[in-house]
Amino acid sequence: MTSPQHILEHVFGYADFRGPQRQVIDTLMAGSDALVLMPTGGGKSLCYQIPALARPGCGVVISPLIALMQDQVEALQAAGVRAAFLNSSLPFHEARDIESALLAGDLDLLYLAPERLLQPRTLELLGQATLSLFAIDEAHCVSQWGHDFRADYLYLNCLHERFPAIPRIALTATADGRTRGEIARRLDLESAEHFVSSFDRPNIQYRIAQKNNPRRQLLQFLKDEQQGNAGIVYCLSRSKVESTADWLCQQGFKALPYHAGLPAEVRADHQRRFLREDGVIVVATIAFGMGIDKPDVRFVAHLDLPKSVEAYYQETGRAGRDGEPSTALLLYGLEDVVKLGQMAAMSEGSEEHKRAERNRLNAMLGLCEITSCRRRALLRYFAEELGEDCGNCDTCLEPPQTWDGTQAAAKLLSCVYRTGQRFGAAHVIDVLRGSENEKVRKFNHDQVSTYGIGKELSANEWRGVVRQLVVRDYLEVEGEFQGLRLTQACRPLLRGEESIQLRKLPAQTRGAGAEPRRGAPPAEILPADEPLWEALRACRKRIADEQGVPPYVVFHDA
Ligand code: ADP
Ligand code: MG
Numbered sequence: 001m002t003s004p005q006h007i008l009e010h011v012f013g014y015a016d017f018r019g020p021q022r023q024v025i026d027t028l029m030a031g032s033d034a035l036v037l038m039p040t041g042g043g044k045s046l047c048y049q050i051p052a053l054a055r056p057g058c059g060v061v062i063s064p065l066i067a068l069m070q071d072q073v074e075a076l077q078a079a080g081v082r083a084a085f086l087n088s089s090l091p092f093h094e095a096r097d098i099e100s101a102l103l104a105g106d107l108d109l110l111y112l113a114p115e116r117l118l119q120p121r122t123l124e125l126l127g128q129a130t131l132s133l134f135a136i137d138e139a140h141c142v143s144q145w146g147h148d149f150r151a152d153y154l155y156l157n158c159l160h161e162r163f164p165a166i167p168r169i170a171l172t173a174t175a176d177g178r179t180r181g182e183i184a185r186r187l188d189l190e191s192a193e194h195f196v197s198s199f200d201r202p203n204i205q206y207r208i209a210q211k212n213n214p215r216r217q218l219l220q221f222l223k224d225e226q227q228g229n230a231g232i233v234y235c236l237s238r239s240k241v242e243s244t245a246d247w248l249c250q251q252g253f254k255a256l257p258y259h260a261g262l263p264a265e266v267r268a269d270h271q272r273r274f275l276r277e278d279g280v281i282v283v284a285t286i287a288f289g290m291g292i293d294k295p296d297v298r299f300v301a302h303l304d305l306p307k308s309v310e311a312y313y314q315e316t317g318r319a320g321r322d323g324e325p326s327t328a329l330l331l332y333g334l335e336d337v338v339k340l341g342q343m344a345a346m347s348e349g350s351e352e353h354k355r356a357e358r359n360r361l362n363a364m365l366g367l368c369e370i371t372s373c374r375r376r377a378l379l380r381y382f383a384e385e386l387g388e389d390c391g392n393c394d395t396c397l398e399p400p401q402t403w404d405g406t407q408a409a410a411k412l413l414s415c416v417y418r419t420g421q422r423f424g425a426a427h428v429i430d431v432l433r434g435s436e437n438e439k440v441r442k443f444n445h446d447q448v449s450t451y452g453i454g455k456e457l458s459a460n461e462w463r464g465v466v467r468q469l470v471v472r473d474y475l476e477v478e479g480e481f482q483g484l485r486l487t488q489a490c491r492p493l494l495r496g497e498e499s500i501q502l503r504k505l506p507a508q509t510r511g512a513g514a515e516p517r518r519g520a521p522p523a524e525i526l527p528a529d530e531p532l533w534e535a536l537r538a539c540r541k542r543i544a545d546e547q548g549v550p551p552y553v554v555f556h557d558a
Helices: 004-010 021-029 044-054 066-078 092-103 120-128 151-162 177-186 214-225 238-250 264-276 309-316 334-346 351-369 374-381 406-418 425-432 438-442 459-471 488-494 529-545
Strands: 034-037 058-062 083-086 109-112 131-136 168-172 193-196 204-210 230-234 254-258 280-284 297-302 326-332 402-404 475-478 483-486 501-503
Touching (some): 004 044, 021 034, 021 193, 034 177, 044 058, 044 131, 066 109, 083 092, 204 374, 214 238, 238 280, 297 309, 309 351
Parallel strands (some): 083 109, 254 280, 297 326
Antiparallel strands (some): 402 501
């Protein structure tokens, strides 16, 4: 039997094990089970490939995607490993040959999709073969609340019953504490050895910016920082993927769309070009990326808010696997929150499922709103404490500026009160700014004491104040017309017993020499502002109501 170290050097060509690889391998060599949580690019594959080679028999790898299996098998064969996969894409006779090779002991690694493994015929076949281990890759697919859920993964616990003597290893890059528990429980790995690596990716610079003109923001980022680099741009919808890819091409970038609605050949071709050519930008939905091993992805940009922190972490984790400096840029508009909230509400599934989905969205929103170190917040989500602020995220590099908004807040709250607590923000702002429009006159609101007392701020700045007061629960948004209402939390502020620091809007922060806005509409978030308040207020409330939300979710500038 060849030693793991020997295999590492002579088959894979590496000198040393990385992180916990050695311990994981030892665990399997000793015949025990393992659950491995390691970030994307951490080197999970060797954790099962090496013991599969070192132990007698064939290692069975369960992997969710056919494309992923093909890549891995090709790479292994190129390294001289006797590897194969069985899936529906194979002609019958080829499948037969592989089955014979397995029974003859001529295979080191066999990759299977879960649905294939679970077929009685396959289970029977495996029962006749000598097996070294079972590896369940991308094990988070067993989590019903994750976006990669695969029903077949739920039945993989049968492996333990059917093959009690064969060690099992489950691996994932995605797992907060709860998902981890779920994986262990569902795959019957509670008594397995758990290996949890640091999820920190110090070479990735995290940035989350308010979306005001996403295309211009993206273009500026690409031109200023990413000329000629490979990267991924994530969008929520297929149509946005296509239009964004087209537009990037017009701007002179090598951009290719990728989403589940494209023909399989096109997807495969775009993936291949991304892997092989230099400087390709893939514009994609979340359908793109699982298992893609391209070391020099220099940036991952999100033009829409990811559904959860796990999704964000996993998607951004595709940048910088080579350890070189890389950037994760997320542009988020509060309309994203509304959109995702609506999607969650309309999605099929139990109330519990919807609640879990909302919780995840809330946590993601918390990460966007936070004004302290993003990496700390991100890692805390994975139950990991960072000793000090990272110095390599936007909030560390450029701490968000704040201003004393006590007076503005008091004016706004008073105006909401004076106008009867039933009007939406647009109207209240009109009154504050002394607008002479029809609605103001109709309700005699040019007569209230707060009329015209807020001319010092622009309407957009007032909207920022409203937004932050809603997020902090000073204001509620009520009913069909999204009327603003005071909450109990206002009292100390209105009595002058409390001051409030508000975050400066990008427009307020922008210095004199900065790019003028040239009459462009102030922000794309405008039309969505109304439902937005509703959503934010609801988020905030749910966070207070529900447990199990990561502790860093604070919607105020800490
Ligand atoms: P994961 O599945 O955790 O995302 P992979 O197993 O695909 O990661 O490995 C990511 C990259 O790291 C691969 O290019 C792999 O060859 C490389 N790698 C893994 N282990 C080592 C090691 N011990 N030394 C050097 N490179 C390694
Ligand atoms: Mg992997």
